[in-house]
Amino acid sequence: MAKRVRIRCINKTDRMNPHERIRNVGGANSDGSRWKQTVDQTIREIENSEWEFFVSEAARTVEVIVAKHNGHKYIKTTADGVQPDNLLSLPECP
Numbered sequence: 495m496a497k498r499v500r501i502r503c504i505n506k507t508d509r510m511n512p513h514e515r516i517r518n519v520g521g522a523n524s525d526g527s528r529w530k531q532t533v534d535q536t537i538r539e540i541e542n543s544e545w546e547f548f549v550s551e552a553a554r555t556v557e558v559i560v561a562k563h564n565g566h567k568y569i570k571t572t573a574d575g576v577q578p579d580n581l582l583s584l585p586e587c588p
Contacts, residue, residue: 498546503587508584514566520587530587537567549580556580
């Protein structure tokens with residue numbers, strides 16, 4: 495069974511393409527320590543069913559999924575259209 499974790503922050507690249515803008519995602523562990531990892535690692539963990547990631551906003555929880563645009567894999571939430579707006583609106587990770 496996959497473990498679930500909330501993404502609370504991101505680090506962006508300098509690219510303007512929304513499908514290539516997120517470099518890292520991160521959050522907080524139950525003990526208060528912080529975690530951060532690359533989008534490539536996040537994609538692998540979702541595809542291997544090791545982890546399930548989600549974003550919570552305004553009393554609404556949405557799942558993070560792997561999508562593909564022009565042959566490039568990226569992450570977005572199930573509530574997003576083509577662009578990963580929910581993730582891009584998160585604050586920067588330290």
